[in-house]
Amino acid sequence: MPKSPRKADHAGTSSNNRLESIVDAAALMFHTKGYAATSTQDIANEVGLLKGSIYYYINSKEDLLFRIIEESHEGALRAISTVSHLDVSPLAQSYALVNTHVKVFHDDRVKHSVFFREFRSLSDDRKEIIRGAGHAYSLFLRSILVEGQELGQVDPGLNTRMATSGIVGMMNSMSFWYQEGGSWTPEEIGSQFGEQVVLGLASEECIVSSGGRKSLIKQIRGELS
Amino acid sequence: MPKSPRKADHAGTSSNNRLESIVDAAALMFHTKGYAATSTQDIANEVGLLKGSIYYYINSKEDLLFRIIEESHEGALRAISTVSHLDVSPLAQSYALVNTHVKVFHDDRVKHSVFFREFRSLSDDRKEIIRGAGHAYSLFLRSILVEGQELGQVDPGLNTRMATSGIVGMMNSMSFWYQEGGSWTPEEIGSQFGEQVVLGLASEECIVSSGGRKSLIKQIRGELS
Amino acid sequence: MPKSPRKADHAGTSSNNRLESIVDAAALMFHTKGYAATSTQDIANEVGLLKGSIYYYINSKEDLLFRIIEESHEGALRAISTVSHLDVSPLAQSYALVNTHVKVFHDDRVKHSVFFREFRSLSDDRKEIIRGAGHAYSLFLRSILVEGQELGQVDPGLNTRMATSGIVGMMNSMSFWYQEGGSWTPEEIGSQFGEQVVLGLASEECIVSSGGRKSLIKQIRGELS
Amino acid sequence: MPKSPRKADHAGTSSNNRLESIVDAAALMFHTKGYAATSTQDIANEVGLLKGSIYYYINSKEDLLFRIIEESHEGALRAISTVSHLDVSPLAQSYALVNTHVKVFHDDRVKHSVFFREFRSLSDDRKEIIRGAGHAYSLFLRSILVEGQELGQVDPGLNTRMATSGIVGMMNSMSFWYQEGGSWTPEEIGSQFGEQVVLGLASEECIVSSGGRKSLIKQIRGELS
């Protein structure tokens, strides 16, 4: 909690570099060792400052976490925005969302992982701030699925809320294994995950009318290109 | 394991209750606040002991984490064991694994969540101990998928390793949202997740030859009943 | 300090064995690891009891130290007594004292070492108790030296108090190296130390009149046999 | 040495004073109450800092002990060095060593005492470090005695190893009584101890050829002046 906002608010100043490098170092260490196990000393060492010096840039260790989570969050919201502007069918949108998510995750792996794993360490106030915007993601995906059901593209028996949880969970879990997956490009992952997800959602009629699974996927990829 | 095992080895004694209640209290608090943010004081308070008194039962705070993770782990391995003894087709096995996982997770939600989220806080030695057995899970699922491909049941274009990561990730992510999902029974979740997963994996031929998606699922449920 | 003498006073009872074995175990561990570094747990383990159980025999950990020191002390006092009853010349008495000391030390190495090294850990009250009797030793040696000077046997220029400190210190320092000296018998040590001490003390006239250093030693050994 | 040298390495900086005063305070308390019985609190109080604050200067309580022992050790080694450069007879060298030892001890009484009495409290690693250099002292004295025997100055019947133990022990035991001996100057002690030691070692021929004990001592003092 930003008790006393005496100092630190260097947005846009020339010291932005320093602040950024502090935030980045923090993100990397929070990702590697966890928020609680990372000391301000660790972070300062990484940037070549002394422990006390980083308080010129921030007000508290939690500030760093919040900033990291905020940044990662913006990426996620950009993903929503991008996808929501696509003028395609619901299934194609869900495919696109998975794809974009993997891409966005990849581009900011570290911070996204910190977001996913250390969200809990935020103060309650800040949890609320993030959560507010956070639900948007699930709501957006769910709205796609609902629309898909209305249009008959998505299996009508599907509990859309539950499906959303599963899909979001699958994507977020990348935080835990993405490092090991050095052998796959984000495109490959996005492609396969998109396919699995879509095929798991699609209604019988949709598949039949598309001429089968392969054709459905091909058709979706066509829509999106 | 900590230096010298001077004390604390009350396995099987009549004081098991106390130890168990300490472990359970710890699990709950680790789940709620995180391992690092939970103090031994917190745990002791919860059980009605003094901070120092819990060291009559354990040797270190990390012991508690280890015990919790071990216990949750055993559950997971039992799940593998159960499923691997089923004499059914690969797709039915993957369905069963997802189902069982959800059930097992539900039965020991708290400890499973602690396992998934706080694994990192273990000492390196202990990480290794758990990890050793831990890979078994992914390997098992993957072997099912590979067999499914060989039998033509699973989409031949699927990268099984990647698919495994996604499925396991989806299931593990329950740690993050299961609490909210008070409205669904584990059976419902297992059922829908199993369905989505299977449909996302199945090959074109498999679906066609089963007479469509609905039929495939029905057939699998038949195999398993 | 024996706060509340509620229990523990089993002198002469049949449980003497147990008490003795506790005291002995304690002595050994205090000698090996030091008083502060030895826990009651350690001692109890050694005797095959539980930590709490030894409090049936003693009132406090310090009791053990006190008992050990007392016992070692008695040995030292017996040495004085023995030597003081010898009807020989002062130099022969100092020779005998050194000799006896080495022997007595050897016979009760462990407790003597604890006495010498852990005396400081006693409560002030008990320090006083031991010290009272303790000075006797130095005083006795010094009285021998003084008498030696009066009789012309001991170098008249010698500061007897200082000499006493040195000699006693040399003997006590056995606590630190005796273990290593597995190659020498206590007789050998006593013999050489006695010789060095006596020759360091003897007056010119005494040596001359005895016919030299060798003769003096031979003569002293004669007196004592 | 403790796990990770995260901080504390202020050698040579301007804050040396603080570190020194902490080390000195620690030395005094370790000397007075013993290492184990001295708390970091005690030390901090003495220097006017908070308990935790002294960790800005050190990494562990044992660091303090080690530093103290190291410092005292250097003094001892300087003593060897000084004496070994003297171009005098072996007996004169042993006289000089005793003398120098007393002087060096006096100059750094407190730390020397801590060294002698609390060596055992060091970690095994550090024990080894000190011990390595430590044996040098005994070896040096012994080599003097051996040379003395070869030149006929030292009693040929003497077991040099045992004599070394006794002499070193006598000198080290100053830790136990020096405080009381406020009435003697280090010169007086060194002088008498040197005399006693030399006379206890000298061979019959050496004394005779020097014209008696007094003459021998006078001659040695001549050599050294």
Add this chain to the structure above:
DNA sequence: GATGAATGAGGCTTCATTCAT
């Protein structure tokens, strides 16, 4: 901007001791 020094609170752990059974 950055440093060095210090704070103060809290965390984990140990241990002598007690006591009902």
Add this chain to the structure above:
DNA sequence: CATGAATGAAGCCTCATTCAT
């Protein structure tokens, strides 16, 4: 006699944070 369980005090150490320079 001995156990098992618990107490309570203390100990070592870590760390986010502050602030004068």
